[in-house]
Amino acid sequence: MKPHLRSLVPEQISQIPELKGLPAFRAAQLIAWVFEQGVFQWQEMKNLPLTLRQTLREVYDLCALEVETRLVSKEDGTRKFLFKLRDGQTIESVIIPMGDHPTFCISSQVGCAMACSFCATARGGLVRNLEPEEIIDQILMLRRDLQKDPHPHFGHRQPNVVFMGMGEPLDNWDNVEQSLSIMMDNRGLGMSRRKIQISTSGPAEGLQRLIKSNPGIGLTLSLGGTTDESRKKTMPVPGRTGVQEAVDLAAAYARNIGRKATLAWVLIAHQTDSPEQAKQLAALAHRGAFKVNLIPMNRLDDGKLKPSDLEKILAFQKILTNKGIPAFIRASGGQDIAAACGQLRRRRQV
Numbered sequence: 001m002k003p004h005l006r007s008l009v010p011e012q013i014s015q016i017p018e019l020k021g022l023p024a025f026r027a028a029q030l031i032a033w034v035f036e037q038g039v040f041q042w043q044e045m046k047n048l049p050l051t052l053r054q055t056l057r058e059v060y061d062l063c064a065l066e067v068e069t070r071l072v073s074k075e076d077g078t079r080k081f082l083f084k085l086r087d088g089q090t091i092e093s094v095i096i097p098m099g100d101h102p103t104f105c106i107s108s109q110v111g112c113a114m115a116c117s118f119c120a121t122a123r124g125g126l127v128r129n130l131e132p133e134e135i136i137d138q139i140l141m142l143r144r145d146l147q148k149d150p151h152p153h154f155g156h157r158q159p160n161v162v163f164m165g166m167g168e169p170l171d172n173w174d175n176v177e178q179s180l181s182i183m184m185d186n187r188g189l190g191m192s193r194r195k196i197q198i199s200t201s202g203p204a205e206g207l208q209r210l211i212k213s214n215p216g217i218g219l220t221l222s223l224g225g226t227t228d229e230s231r232k233k234t235m236p237v238p239g240r241t242g243v244q245e246a247v248d249l250a251a252a253y254a255r256n257i258g259r260k261a262t263l264a265w266v267l268i269a270h271q272t273d274s275p276e277q278a279k280q281l282a283a284l285a286h287r288g289a290f291k292v293n294l295i296p297m298n299r300l301d302d303g304k305l306k307p308s309d310l311e312k313i314l315a316f317q318k319i320l321t322n323k324g325i326p327a328f329i330r331a332s333g334g335q336d337i338a339a340a341c342g343q344l345r346r347r348r349q350v
């Protein structure tokens with residue numbers, strides 16, 4: 001497999017040997033095609049000399065994924081994609097309509113090693129990490145889809161990007177960090193750090209790396225339990241990091257960036273929806289600057305776990321808000337197209 005140009009930040013592209021001896025504006029033109037235009041085919045780079053395009057084509061790839069499946073929800077306009085990677089593996093990405101802007105939910109790994117009980121991705125285990133270009137190309141593919149088929153409510157609003165698809169992003173930190181550099185570079189995707197969110201199951205070493213790197217993006221920590229024992233039950237691998245340690249590391253990161261972090265709580269019937277757990281969750285949320293997202297579990301094909309009913313969800317939320325914790329219910333959209341993380345890929349495999 002050839003190296004992909006979008007594995008590089010713009011400055012690195014301007015220094016590739018193929019541009020040596022050419023006027024500086026050629027590098028600027030190439031970088032604009034690669035990121036601003038986000039093209040996937042060399043022939044689209046119309047203002048570059050043919051010889052340069054041919055040389056580049058021989059050395060580099062320009063497309064890391066192709067659309068295998070595209071589904072659009074009739075319920076809420078959520079668009080779900082199954083992408084095929086160059087080695088034949090598949091990943092999922094989703095465009096979620098959120099008020100007046102789209103949110104791109106992207107993957108950071110093929111599969112996931114974290115084995116969370118409520119997650120379809122967990123069922124297949126980890127296959128491999130995604131490369132930076134595979135992360136960036138998801139964003140560009142979704143962006144292009146919206147350009148070709150505009151959503152009625154978005155206009156030209158910039159998307160938010162959340163690392164909330166398949167995989168544990170902090171377990172693939174080097175490649176995720178490189179993709180963040182590309183996303184936030186003005187000659188790259190030019191995104192504000194405020195429009196990017198990383199969602200993690202909270203491995204301690206990963207959170208420590210994030211704190212050290214301090215990219216300024218938003219952070220969501222998925223908890224799964226309020227005690228070490230209960231957390232291990234729903235999230236056996238990340239559960240090796242104690243609940244308080246994970247929360248305190250997330251609080252330290254929130255302090256560094258001067259913004260609230262989010263605690264994500266998946267509501268599973270009879271497992272994570274008791275009033276006692278709501279009180280314990282509020283106590284954890286008081287350990288730092290946090291808000292809470294309550295996520296009713298998506299039904300999985302094996303039907304072993306069930307989402308909590310609405311009454312329980314509202315009661316859970318009320319306990320948190322009564323204790324001064326901002327708590328929001330975040331139902332995932334596109335139920336009719338299996339939009340929850342990992343379900344589409346899993347359905348294709350079984």
Ligand code: SF4
Nearest residue numbers: 112114116119122167
């Ligand atoms: S919820 Fe996230 S961390 Fe847990 S198994 Fe699924 S993809 Fe991995």
